[in-house]
Amino acid sequence: MNIKTKIARLLHQEQTEAEKKLWGYVRNRQFENLKFKRQHPLKEYIVDFFCAEYGMIIELDGDSHNQINQKEKDELRDKHLRGLGYYVLRFENQMVFKNIDVVFKAIQQAKTKQDSYAEERKKQLEDGKKARKGHLTPALSPRRGSSTILSTKILSKPQKERLLAAGLGLVEYNAIEIDHLDFELETGYDNYIFTSQNAVKSYTKKENSENRSKIKAFCVGKKTASLLKHHGFSVIETADHATDLAQIIVEKYGDRAFLFLTGNNRRQELPTILEKNNVQYKDIVVYETHLAPKRFERHFEGILFFSPSGVQSFTALNSLEKATAFCIGDTTANEAKKHTDNVVVANKPTIENVLVQVVKHFSADTH
Incomplete structure (x- = not known):
């Protein structure tokens, strides 16, 4: 038995009241059919609760975690674990006693966000079974x-x-992960600029199909154009690069006003060219990119x-x-x-x- 396993078993016997309380809620797949293990060795750490299927970690913190040095250690630990693909939830002990519904809601949201992790893990397990049978993919x-x-x-x-x-x-x-935002569209625009498929997906998630045929779409990339046409948009111009699309707009459509649907990490080339040539546009962030x-x-x-x-x-x-x-x-x-x-x-x-x-x-x- 290695030292981490010994420590984990000792911690099993010395659970805090908050850990005992939460364990009573989540043990034996009682909550969301999630299988949690408690005081589980993971890499060089021992985490309070771990769900292997969804790569989900729950940590419960006592008063000692409010100290500056401990907070820094917790942040570094969480950053490392998130970098490995795990989703880390951290709560103060009192949350388990006073706001358990908040804890449950956070776990549910984490499960949804880790769906792709669970699918990939399932695939890897299936591939592993094939490998053991001599049929490695x-x-x-x-x-x-x-x-x-x-x-x-x-x-x-x-x-x-x-x-x-x-x-x-x-x-x-x-x-990277994409979050499609809830946004408000500006009225009075018939010409829309889409520089990515994610912008198209964000729009179609929010707006119904009735308005799409009236929109004149200007886009970057053939796949973006194909997606727009699939959803009933009228595609006026397509270019391989944002700078090329900006030049086309300046030369042929400079008297029009545009609504630019973009992400939070947009490039500046297209808006810079439009501004330089006095082309009227309004940009709206419709999705966010997260590392x-x-x-x-x-x-x-x-x-x-x-x-x-x-x-x-x-x-x-x-x-x-x-x-x-x-x-x-x-x-x-x-x-x-x-x-x-x-x-x-x-x-x-x-x-x-x-x-x-x-x-x-x-x-x-x-x-």
Whole structure:
């Protein structure tokens, strides 16, 4: 028995009143069918309550946690655990006795946010069973001596198959999370600018289909255009880059007023060009991008990046070392170049073209 297990067993016997109270609520899948373990060893820590299925941690704090030094330790510990993909909930002991409904609601919200974690864990467990039966999936079993790459975005099945057909090993995760916001639209605008699919998704989540046919959409990217058309929008102009779209608007539609639906981390090129040329526009933040750092204990020959935020998320807890960074565009590449000189940029700003560059790069290495 290792030392952490011994300590955990000792803590079992010395639970605080708050821990005993909460354990009475959540043990044996009584709450939301979640299976919690108490005083569970996890990495170099022992956490108060842990749900492996959803990667959820609950910590209950006594008065000692209000001390400055302890608060700093707790923050570093939580940051490390979140970087590993876990969701950390921290409550003061009194919350269990006075506001248990708040605790329950926070656990429910955490469960929803960790749905993708649970799905990925289920997939990994299923793959592990196949491996034990001698049927390891191609993504986990590349050809001997071949390279393994990491995608900072979950790929579609055809995209995965392209990489696997080239004999490459693949690991994937979502390096960023998107929150679609509740927002109020400005009236009096018929011309809308969409620079990402996320902006389209945010709009369609909020607004009904009756208004869409009246909107004249100007967008960046063929996939954004395709998504807009799928939802009944009239797409007037499409460009590969925001700067190109801005120039088209200035040259052909400079007398119009635009509503720009954007995220919280928008690039400044498009609004700068519009302002410089006195094109009237109003921007509304309709979604937020959050980093979801995750630490990896292994080396990858290539890392696939699809946004500057993806680079920031990965490098928050990992080093690019000798890996080649494959980037969807110049802005993403510029972020990657802060960490490595081994950067390959796609010829076109599409996921498919990033994959083309990956296959070409590693095919050349084998000849």
